Amino acid sequence: MASLADLFSSGTLSQFLVGLSRTTILFIVSSGLTLILGVLRIPNLAHGSLYMIGAFLAYSVIHFLGDGTAAFWAALVIAPLVVAALGFLLERGFFSYLYEREHLMLLLLTFSFTLIIGDLVKLVWGAEYRSVTVPRVFQGSAEVFGLPLPYYNLFLLLIGPFIAVFLWLVVNKTKMGKIARAAAVDSEMVSAVGINVGWVFAFTFVLGCFLAGLGGALIAPMVNITLGMDHSLIMEAFLIVIMGGLGNIWGALLGSLIFGLTQSLGILVWPQFGIVFPYLAVVAVLVVRPKGLLRSTW
Amino acid sequence: MLEVDGIHTYYGQSHILFEVSLSLEKGEIVGLLGRNGAGKTTTMKSICGMLHPRKGRLVFEGEEVTGEKPYQLVRRGICYVPDDRRVFADLTVDDNLDIVYRRTGEWSRDRVYEVFPPLKEIPGRRAGFLSGGEKAMLAVGRALMSGPKLLLLDEPTEGLAPLIVRSLEEQILRLKDAGISILLSEQNLKSSLALIDRAYIIDNGRICYRGTVKELENNEEIRKMHLML
Numbered sequence: 001m002a003s004l005a006d007l008f009s010s011g012t013l014s015q016f017l018v019g020l021s022r023t024t025i026l027f028i029v030s031s032g033l034t035l036i037l038g039v040l041r042i043p044n045l046a047h048g049s050l051y052m053i054g055a056f057l058a059y060s061v062i063h064f065l066g067d068g069t070a071a072f073w074a075a076l077v078i079a080p081l082v083v084a085a086l087g088f089l090l091e092r093g094f095f096s097y098l099y100e101r102e103h104l105m106l107l108l109l110t111f112s113f114t115l116i117i118g119d120l121v122k123l124v125w126g127a128e129y130r131s132v133t134v135p136r137v138f139q140g141s142a143e144v145f146g147l148p149l150p151y152y153n154l155f156l157l158l159i160g161p162f163i164a165v166f167l168w169l170v171v172n173k174t175k176m177g178k179i180a181r182a183a184a185v186d187s188e189m190v191s192a193v194g195i196n197v198g199w200v201f202a203f204t205f206v207l208g209c210f211l212a213g214l215g216g217a218l219i220a221p222m223v224n225i226t227l228g229m230d231h232s233l234i235m236e237a238f239l240i241v242i243m244g245g246l247g248n249i250w251g252a253l254l255g256s257l258i259f260g261l262t263q264s265l266g267i268l269v270w271p272q273f274g275i276v277f278p279y280l281a282v283v284a285v286l287v288v289r290p291k292g293l294l295r296s297t298w
Numbered sequence: 299m300l301e302v303d304g305i306h307t308y309y310g311q312s313h314i315l316f317e318v319s320l321s322l323e324k325g326e327i328v329g330l331l332g333r334n335g336a337g338k339t340t341t342m343k344s345i346c347g348m349l350h351p352r353k354g355r356l357v358f359e360g361e362e363v364t365g366e367k368p369y370q371l372v373r374r375g376i377c378y379v380p381d382d383r384r385v386f387a388d389l390t391v392d393d394n395l396d397i398v399y400r401r402t403g404e405w406s407r408d409r410v411y412e413v414f415p416p417l418k419e420i421p422g423r424r425a426g427f428l429s430g431g432e433k434a435m436l437a438v439g440r441a442l443m444s445g446p447k448l449l450l451l452d453e454p455t456e457g458l459a460p461l462i463v464r465s466l467e468e469q470i471l472r473l474k475d476a477g478i479s480i481l482l483s484e485q486n487l488k489s490s491l492a493l494i495d496r497a498y499i500i501d502n503g504r505i506c507y508r509g510t511v512k513e514l515e516n517n518e519e520i521r522k523m524h525l526m527l
């Protein structure tokens with residue numbers, strides 16, 4: 001194990017910040033998952049698949065537009081929008097008929113979607129991995145507390161709070177957000193004051209899918225884009241959502257921070273087993289608060 | 299304006315309403331009286347679309363509306379105020395009123411606050427933290443925002459202090475004067491006496507009596523048999 005002095009040496013600390021920037025991705029994806037879980041009550045395993053599609057789409061858009069920085073920005077807009085459109089089709093085509101069904105059945109349905117989407121992705125993009133280079137504006141490193149931090153990670157660290165504020169505004173300040181909050185608790189009564197709850201559900205689902213797609217597009221320059229990248233992420237996202245309190249966006253934020261922090265700290269302290277720490281954190285949280293850290297809408 | 303024609307309603311396998319028929323004219327306040335568990339709430343939920351009768355018809359303003367969803371019926375002008383209020387606890391008083399679908403421009407937040415002045419003092423309070431009386435007012439106020447022609451008020455004064463009951467009853471009479479028809483459920487005759495013109499008595503899921511308030515007052519036998527005292 002590393003000593004405390006090593007812990008705060010410059011190299012490892014910047015490694016820590018790099019790890020933390022992944023928290024942004026976790027937050028973006030799991031906030032979408034928790035929105036859908038809270039308002040529509042769908043435990044959507046296919047959320048990870050939509051994230052994967054977001055990454056592959058970002059790859060395609062960037063290559064189609066010739067790899068430049070502009071192509072990257074375009075991908076960041078187009079990929080989530082296409083994933084959102086896909087979400088709209090899924091919601092209107094399947095889920096809107098199934099809200100009354102048991103959660104287990106919905107879980108199985110979304111599991112079947114992960115398999116179908118996995119095959120479709122293989123059909124469209126092939127089985128070999130793809131990669132995207134970090135856009136030119138983000139090449140190089142910034143100095144943070146005298147430590148080098150790649151610009152792209154800095155960008156991710158900054159975009160997290162931005163998304164959190166955006167979601168806060170949507171949920172608390174827009175009429176649609178207020179209706180969605182009411183529907184999360186009592187959707188029948190929302191219908192009984194004249195609101196077509198179906199459209200509220202569609203909107204929420206689409207927003208959630210947009211976030212999955214955005215997470216996928218943002219991670220694209222940092223990892224190999226492969227089949228299977230959905231599996232590990234959906235696991236983590238579900239744990240984060242459970243840890244934070246089902247349906248609670250701020251719970252997702254808190255859960256992502258705990259998950260991301262323990263992961264990057266764990267790798268610092270004990271590199272071989274670093275990956276275990278976030279799972280231990282989940283267990284610890286659930287032992288103390290079985291219903292999650294913040295109030296669940298369930 | 300409302301015609302309920304021989305409805306049968308079930309919860310799963312259990313048959314709750316049997317051949318319930320009732321009608322209501324514009325501008326009336328009609329009582330739906332019955333004991334604990336008689337089927338008042340079930341009848342109201344069947345009218346507002348939260349429950350769908352397996353048999354029978356609903357006709358509103360000459361059009362058949364059987365099987366429509368709650369939000370569609372609200373848009374026609376039928377609005378239900380549940381006995382347990384079901385205000386949106388996470389939202390503020392203002393937001394509870396704001397999110398309602400507005401059928402007409404007739405009702406606004408300010409007009410609701412005029413009817414229920416105590417709400418005007420606490421527009422930013424979360425509805426979960428309101429007192430019982432405030433919740434009752436907010437539930438009625440929320441329904442008013444939709445511009446209803448027919449209000450289904452399910453035991454609106456249940457569990458409230460006498461003083462608040464009286465002021466709520468006053469406001470309900472004002473709504474009648476504003477041209478809103480009301481179907482009002484209560485467990486006994488006394489609590490609705492000041493409001494209703496005539497009443498139906500429901501027992502064990504069946505309508506077993508219909509008549510004017512005067513007839514009911516004179517018929518002690520019926521009251522003893524089917525109502526709470």
Ligand SMILES: Nc1ncnc2c1ncn2[C@@H]1O[C@H](COP(=O)(O)OP(=O)(O)OP(=O)(O)O)[C@@H](O)[C@H]1O
Nearest residue numbers: 309314332333334335336337338339340341381485
């Ligand atoms: N969700 C439900 N599932 C099964 N049975 C129910 C359900 N809700 C009500 N019931 C039954 O239906 C019958 C009628 O209930 P309802 O709530 O309509 O009575 P009520 O007249 O409104 O009574 P109260 O004065 O207590 O509100 C009762 O026997 C009750 O046990």
Ligand SMILES: [Mg+2]
Nearest residue numbers: 338339381452
């Ligand atoms: Mg009742």
